[in-house]
Amino acid sequence: MCGQMHRGQKSEEHRLETLRETEVLVIGAGPAGIAAACSAAECGRRTIVLDDNPLPGGQIWRGKEDPNATKWLSRAQRAGVQMIHEAQVFAAMMNDTRVVMAETPDGLCAVRSPCIILATGARERFLPFPGWTLPGVTGAGGLQALVKGGLSIEGKRVVVAGSGALLPAVAAYLHEHGANVRLVAEQTSWLQLIAFGASLVLRPSVAMQGLGLIPQLLGIPYEAGCMVTAAHGEAKLISVTLRHGSRTWQVDCDYLACGYNLVPNLELPVLLGCAIANGYAAVDEWQESSLPGVYCAGELTGIGGVDRSLIEGQIAGYAAAGKQGKPKAQALWPQRQALCAYAERLDRAFALRDDLKALATPETIVCRCEDVRRAHLDALAPGSWRMAKLHTRCGMGACQGRICGPAMSFIHDWPMESTVSTRPPLFPVRMETLTAAGLTERTAEKTGEVNR
């Protein structure tokens, strides 16, 4: 019994040490998060960034020498931003004192901050179709990330499919790394792309990044109005079936990189209590959410690429810095306006076609974690995400519905936010960390009273 008491006391001190204090806390070290941290820190605010990756840069700047990334990262360093890597935020306390809890390889990391900037980015949306769980089938950005992580794609035959401005960029990247990209299959029609393309004249820098220009220059066929209806193979992928209107054909390949646009990582904003509108975090002109002192920037508020994320991040960072930063934030509003208009155009241009809802057959697995097949869901007609989870266990696995949630939201027309997991832990965590988080909350409450 004595031993336990002793251990308890020791960890109480340890908790006080692990409870860090800051003035501005940024979640996410992608472009929006880094820009936010730079702006807040340059205004003299003590700033900490928590990021789940081993290196800063987010998905977009991961593992490449981007001069823009280098510029922003060294700026953050000069401004004295403290970065904590491999820190996965899983819980938060949001009463009088605000503490964000993250799990790191060293255990719990808790940060108290009156002001929080969320820049948790976006992830790919996967839609189930026959064969989508075969080895060799990945996300579009997913395959790019694997190659950045060291996977050799040299000489491999790849089909890039799905939807969004990401597809051509991924195709070009894979081509550069020696892949034989056989086709880019974009579900949206040429008609919609052209409507979108016309507006790109106004934004040539993103035009190259976004439209199918790059692959065509590289000799990669780009087919709009085209979708993968099935992936074939036994132990691994051998070929895919494509459909364009009434025409179907088969293409042999080693990889299918398939993702349907990006969906914002709304778990943390929803957990904190930020309002969601039209599938994105709702913010005012200062990037402030419905919760005073909590800001959202980047793809949480709309999918619009690096430039938009950088501007929104800066606005959030300056606004969070208070009086001193606000004029600087305000000066960036016109730039943001143009970029946000572009993001809205992207959403319209790549809006998902209804016939994608029918790709999954009754036998198709819709939830990979729990092996739930479409027929099971359809037979029960659960009517809501919660009932689907309760009665079929769809979305109840380790991914907490991050993969099947957005797919079910699209297929069943359930609101995006209704499929977002909103309870701690937001990510699977070690039981020990979960226990430590509760103890730290207790400590934070006590010391919070002192601090106030």
Added chain:
Amino acid sequence: MMALHPLGSETVYDVAIIGAGIVGASCADEAAAADLRVVVIESRGIGGGATAAGMGHIVCMDDSEAQFALTHYSRELWRRLASELPPDVEFNPCGTLWIAADDEEMTEVLRKAAYFGARDVRTEVLDTTQLARLEPNLRPGLAGALLVCDDAVIYPPCAARFLLERACARGAAMAHGWVEHIDSRNPMVIKLSDGRSLRAAKVVYAGGAWTPELAPLLAEGFPMPVRKRKGHLVITDRYPGFVRHQLVELGYLKSAHSVSADSVAFNIQPRTNGQVLIGSSRQFGDEGSTVNPAILTRMLERAHEYMPGLANLTAIRVWTGFRAATPDKLPLIGPYPGDARRILATGHEGLGITTSLATGRLLVDQLIGRASAIPVEPYWPKRMDKEAAHAH
């Protein structure tokens, strides 16, 4: 899929059941089997309340003779039903291990063994070594345990759905909506918030912890002695074989008995897919569904004391739920004092999954004048009148 019978406004149902949790589902199943015309009114989806939040432990209890009779009888009904349950109900006859930490608790093991033994409940008394062999992840040096062999574990939401589907196949109707008003004419008229109304000779209140919110619909003068008792649960990723039985500390009895204070106890359950469910906590007065970190931490610390290896497992979800608690730890099953057309089926606290089948059976016995396998009087709501009288 459940056939949704059109709700004829002409139909006068024999019984309308408010609530589609496991208790309402069982009542519907039994009523339909007795050829009664049944309608079930659900507002939050099938099994969306305590049925979804609880552990799904089917357990024989011995707090009182009445509790033993109900849990034992209901456990028998579950065992008879087991072969008909679909796979997604995950019926697992894993047994319960009541863990004794020290010699004092070991005397309780022996007392329980004698009590159950005298009533034909199969048990085995385990010593330190035998317990360690059965559950190697428990901390070494525990005094022993009582294995209650025929206890089981199920996944309750799918069990509720199975019972309702069976009721519907026998002609029961389902209505989705909130009950707004019940007119006590003969037959009673139940008005739903969407404007529809249903007519029924009798109404069963099976709203679990939310039954008091239906209380304004009841006659005046009777206290509704059901309170929300909040609980927390944690579920881990898959670790097949980590836990093999439902494990409950004997100290659980102390905490479950304490009617006022917040309490936690080591109570852990293996799921068929290898996930581990970790409980339990009991709180009165906190009616918000958010996770309470302080009590969660106490609960996990307690669990780690018994099973140190838990610290290294990965938790994937935490949630809360509300038990429908009564002052005397027995459910309210039977006619409502003052108006026999209104029937309560609530107050099952932490034993609703276990006792749901018996609740439906006993309730319908009384509806159709059939003899019951066990005395029904101990569960009658009328006893609360006496309690209220005593209090004054």
